[in-house]
Amino acid sequence: MANLTVFSAAVLWLITTGIAQETTIADEITEPPIDQYMVWVLANPVQFSKNMGYSFNDVNCPLYLLYQLKWPFHVIRCVCFLNCVGIRELTQEEYDFRYQVTKEIRQSNVPTILRRKWHWILLYTVFTALGIIGNITLIIVIFKFLSKKKSSTNVLIASIAVSDLLASLICLPITAYEGILGAGFMGRHIMMLVLCKMVHFLYYTSFTCSILSMLAMGIERFLVICFPLRAASIMTIGNMKKGVGCIWLLAAANASPAFYLYTQDNGEPCKVSIYERRTYQAYMGWNLFTVYTAPALILTYIYSRVVLTLKQSIDVTRDMRTKNNAESDTKVEDDEDIRGRKQFRDRCSESNFDSDKFKAIPDRVCKSIWNQVIREEDGKAINDDDDFYAEE
Numbered sequence: 001m002a003n004l005t006v007f008s009a010a011v012l013w014l015i016t017t018g019i020a021q022e023t024t025i026a027d028e029i030t031e032p033p034i035d036q037y038m039v040w041v042l043a044n045p046v047q048f049s050k051n052m053g054y055s056f057n058d059v060n061c062p063l064y065l066l067y068q069l070k071w072p073f074h075v076i077r078c079v080c081f082l083n084c085v086g087i088r089e090l091t092q093e094e095y096d097f098r099y100q101v102t103k104e105i106r107q108s109n110v111p112t113i114l115r116r117k118w119h120w121i122l123l124y125t126v127f128t129a130l131g132i133i134g135n136i137t138l139i140i141v142i143f144k145f146l147s148k149k150k151s152s153t154n155v156l157i158a159s160i161a162v163s164d165l166l167a168s169l170i171c172l173p174i175t176a177y178e179g180i181l182g183a184g185f186m187g188r189h190i191m192m193l194v195l196c197k198m199v200h201f202l203y204y205t206s207f208t209c210s211i212l213s214m215l216a217m218g219i220e221r222f223l224v225i226c227f228p229l230r231a232a233s234i235m236t237i238g239n240m241k242k243g244v245g246c247i248w249l250l251a252a253a254n255a256s257p258a259f260y261l262y263t264q265d266n267g268e269p270c271k272v273s274i275y276e277r278r279t280y281q282a283y284m285g286w287n288l289f290t291v292y293t294a295p296a297l298i299l300t301y302i303y304s305r306v307v308l309t310l311k312q313s314i315d316v317t318r319d320m321r322t323k324n325n326a327e328s329d330t331k332v333e334d335d336e337d338i339r340g341r342k343q344f345r346d347r348c349s350e351s352n353f354d355s356d357k358f359k360a361i362p363d364r365v366c367k368s369i370w371n372q373v374i375r376e377e378d379g380k381a382i383n384d385d386d387d388f389y390a391e392e
Contacts, residue, residue: 099267124176131168152240160213166206184270196270204255222302
């Protein structure tokens with residue numbers, strides 16, 4: 001009987017332990033219900049986001065809604081939940097709700113933005129207008145007034161003007177919109193998705209083309225100044241047009257990842273896909289080196305060579321000019337001396353010449369004045385002082 005009691009107690013203990021372990025494992029595997037997540041979010045949205053490791057952009061929503069103090073509590077609850085929890089894929093109804101709330105928030109903030117950031121809006125407007133007007137004017141001048149005076153430099157200037165015009169029409173407005181509103185443009189039409197991808201493609205294309213065109217212009221100046229004979233056969237208008245075409249193709253190829261990186265799903269603002277953050281960072285690193293750093297280093301080197309070559313050329317020209325001036329001054333002095341001596345001789349040969357006055361002049365002075373007065377007679381140069389004394 002005692003053994004049976006001990007055996008029963010052992011079996012009961014094993015069963016109890018197994019049930020407890022199964023309960024513990026089940027508790028570890030089973031996630032808290034969604035309602036519990038909602039309680040955690042509403043208790044402290046910012047702290048919840050930090051604990052869950054969400055990015056700063058995800059924290060903006062609850063921060064902004066709680067700061068406004070004008071939205072109903074159930075709106076804050078739903079929006080904070082949809083933006084912060086992220087434990088499952090949202091349903092279409094939830095996407096619709098978030099889009100509607102975000103749209104209302106943007107519309108309600110327009111007066112505040114206009115009041116607080118009007119100076120930035122004015123600054124962007126002025127820069128955009130100046131860029132558009134200036135580049136259009138430059139393009140008209142090149143194609144209408146300088147078409148007869150064709151040169152490779154004008155081809156490059158026209159390419160830079162077109163790329164800068166695209167930057168003024170597309171890049172500056174996008175930068176202004178995203179900088180002032182804090183997010184990209186949004187919409188649910190399919191054309192908004194096309195616009196999202198195309199705008200950022202043109203954004204990177206225009207900047208890349210502008211930088212590569214300036215690099216090509218620097219190389220053209222370098223060849224013309226440092227290697228003028230070789231540049232005459234290389235920097236032709238035909239070759240420059242081919243080079244500009246290659247520049248635009250390279251710029252478009254470099255900007256093509258924008259079609260893959262940028263997206264706009266379910267009416268969300270146009271932005272880089274959350275699943276392509278690492279790809280986007282790698283793309284930015286590539287642009288930093290190939291589009292900005294490398295051209296800057298190349299331009300620094302070639303313009304340093306240009307400055308050095310021009311300095312050497314200026315020094316040589318200055319030395320030659322100084323030498324020519326010295327020779328010219330010497331020649332002028334000799335001409336004046338000869339002219340004076342000839343005038344003195346002619347004066348002596350006049351009929352009314354007073355020889356007594358001439359005899360009063362010391363002989364050494366007369367000799368110095370008369371010496372080296374050259375006269376051509378029968379193609380033979382003779383010394384006028386001997387001729388004069390012979391006549392005397």
